[in-house]
Amino acid sequence: MSEREWWRQAVVYQIYPRSFADANGDGIGDLAGVTSRVGYLADLGVDAVWLSPFYPSALADGGYDVDDYRDVDPVLGSLADFDDLVSQLHGAGIKVVIDIVPNHTSDRHAWFREALSSGPGSPARDRYIFRDGSGPDGSEPPNDWESTFGGSAWERVPDGQWYLHLFAREQPDLNWDNPEVHEDFLKTLRFWSDRGVDGFRVDVAHALAKDLSEPYLTSSELLHHDELVLSGRHPLWDREELDEIYAEWRKVFDEYDPPRSAVAEVWVPTSRRARYARPESLGQAFNFDLLRAHWDEGEFVSVIRENLQLARESGATSTWVLSNHDVVRHATRYGLPTADLGRQNRWLLGRDADHSLDRVAGLRRARAATMLMLALPGSAYLYQGEELGLHEVAELTPDELQDPIWERSSHMLKGRDGARVPLPWTASGSSYGFGTDGAHLPQPDWFADLAVEVQQGTTGSTLELYRTALRLRRSLIGDEELGWRPAPKGVVHFARSGGWQCVTNMTPADVAMPPGEVLLSSGPVPDDGRLPAETTVWLRADG
Numbered sequence: 001m002s003e004r005e006w007w008r009q010a011v012v013y014q015i016y017p018r019s020f021a022d023a024n025g026d027g028i029g030d031l032a033g034v035t036s037r038v039g040y041l042a043d044l045g046v047d048a049v050w051l052s053p054f055y056p057s058a059l060a061d062g063g064y065d066v067d068d069y070r071d072v073d074p075v076l077g078s079l080a081d082f083d084d085l086v087s088q089l090h091g092a093g094i095k096v097v098i099d100i101v102p103n104h105t106s107d108r109h110a111w112f113r114e115a116l117s118s119g120p121g122s123p124a125r126d127r128y129i130f131r132d133g134s135g136p137d138g139s140e141p142p143n144d145w146e147s148t149f150g151g152s153a154w155e156r157v158p159d160g161q162w163y164l165h166l167f168a169r170e171q172p173d174l175n176w177d178n179p180e181v182h183e184d185f186l187k188t189l190r191f192w193s194d195r196g197v198d199g200f201r202v203d204v205a206h207a208l209a210k211d212l213s214e215p216y217l218t219s220s221e222l223l224h225h226d227e228l229v230l231s232g233r234h235p236l237w238d239r240e241e242l243d244e245i246y247a248e249w250r251k252v253f254d255e256y257d258p259p260r261s262a263v264a265e266v267w268v269p270t271s272r273r274a275r276y277a278r279p280e281s282l283g284q285a286f287n288f289d290l291l292r293a294h295w296d297e298g299e300f301v302s303v304i305r306e307n308l309q310l311a312r313e314s315g316a317t318s319t320w321v322l323s324n325h326d327v328v329r330h331a332t333r334y335g336l337p338t339a340d341l342g343r344q345n346r347w348l349l350g351r352d353a354d355h356s357l358d359r360v361a362g363l364r365r366a367r368a369a370t371m372l373m374l375a376l377p378g379s380a381y382l383y384q385g386e387e388l389g390l391h392e393v394a395e396l397t398p399d400e401l402q403d404p405i406w407e408r409s410s411h412m413l414k415g416r417d418g419a420r421v422p423l424p425w426t427a428s429g430s431s432y433g434f435g436t437d438g439a440h441l442p443q444p445d446w447f448a449d450l451a452v453e454v455q456q457g458t459t460g461s462t463l464e465l466y467r468t469a470l471r472l473r474r475s476l477i478g479d480e481e482l483g484w485r486p487a488p489k490g491v492v493h494f495a496r497s498g499g500w501q502c503v504t505n506m507t508p509a510d511v512a513m514p515p516g517e518v519l520l521s522s523g524p525v526p527d528d529g530r531l532p533a534e535t536t537v538w539l540r541a542d543g
Contacts, residue, residue: 004258008317010047019422022435031077045470048095060170065106069188086196095198103207104171129164143216150408176208199261206266209241246281277316297506318378332392335362367522371536375502377480389462392418424451504536516541
């Protein structure tokens with residue numbers, strides 16, 4: 001793969017900085033903590049690191065409420081610390097991808113403070129989406145739209161106007177009809193690119209362009225008008241005007257050599273995703289379809305086929321994801337009855353779900369699914385801690401939760417904190433080696449058995465499986481083609497160039513294994529020609 005297109009089949013490791021490693025002992029992970037673990041990342045074998053937001057923030061939404069797009073939160077370090085981290089990662093041969101959050105700022109951002117002080121009709125207020133209220137005295141929201149986090153999507157300010165926030169009220173939405181907003185983000189892209197950033201993950205990339213013309217559709221109409229979504233005419237999501245915005249961004253990315261990469265976080269119908277991945281746009285878009293699939297051979301095959309076709313249409317490669325900071329960890333999802341999480345509950349691990357969790361089965365399936373994912377053409381995104389086989393932390397009590405979803409949903413949804421608990425590096429200590437003085441979210445006792453120091457060098461551990469798989473993948477990966485092989489029901493079997501194959505048995509019983517040399521397996525494989533239940537093997541076919 002050329003240096004210009006390093007991202008096409010890269011393995012990218014997502015770091016949630018506040019929960020990765022704490023260098024100064026304040027209980028919160030920081031950039032220096034990440035730098036201290038560059039050796040670990042190099043040994044793991046990842047091609048790139050994606051850093052979730054590290055900007056100044058009040059943490060109303062885990063750092064996605066940004067006060068200043070061109071600085072580092074003092075709690076996490078400084079620009080000098082960032083530069084050092086980039087230098088160390090690049091020195092280890094690891095690319096750097098950072099989050100950019102263009103749909104909204106925080107309510108502490110200088111622009112929003114100016115908007116509040118400037119008043120209705122001012123140029124400062126036009127950078128955001130302000131509207132007069134409804135009702136005789138304007139005391140009601142402009143419409144009944146709901147925030148993604150629950151409650152109204154509108155918040156009233158002291159002078160009586162209302163501003164739109166699709167997420168938390170501390171995250172006012174920007175007005176992308178304003179040229180000043182465009183120019184400021186182009187400045188931000190160049191600021192970080194000039195500091196050596198190799199690429200950007202674009203948060204809610206499908207939400208920037210909006211149509212606030214009246215009459216407003218109701219919330220009910222927005223939820224049930226599928227034709228709006230499929231045609232690009234939804235007032236809030238996935239509008240055609242986004243093409244122009246990202247064409248501007250692409251021109252900036254291409255000013256650099258190699259060009260800066262970008263991947264869009266878009267929760268849109270599969271048929272709409274390819275437009276974000278075109279070369280003249282962001283170049284790649286997250287595919288969350290595997291993440292939302294049941295542990296089912298038919299669903300997996302359908303998802304893979306459809307997304308490889310979309311990749312061919314866009315000229316990009318697909319991006320495969322099983323876990324991230326916004327969803328229940330896949331080792332837990334695969335260990336819960338379908339009824340507990342439904343098809344994909346992005347926000348909640350139920351209060352009683354841990355009692356029905358089959359940890360052993362969940363991890364066995366997670367290991368098998370990960371090996372399958374890593375064998376697919378395209379890039380693979382890993383989330384910190386999955387290489388340790390971590391489950392979702394269900395033990396968090398209401399007074400320990402930090403995710404705004406808990407409060408905004410009137411305590412109906414527990415939120416995403418269970419996937420953001422700081423990592424265990426050692427089997428003992430006040431924070432299992434995360435830092436020297438506790439952690440900002442409490443870690444469960446069972447973390448001790450899954451710590452890095454326990455798994456490192458231990459044959460069969462999940463950490464060593466990931467290390468071996470990534471090392472082997474790098475030596476095996478060739479072109480971006482995949483060839484399907486006949487397989488019995490419940491088995492996924494495909495071949496890659498160079499003569500190696502991936503076989504996943506998703507059934508609860510052993511099946512016959514194709515002949516060939518086993519290169520790696522997600523679990524023990526006997527020498528009797530059988531592939532155990534819920535196990536993946538990579539093999540080099542005979543002949």
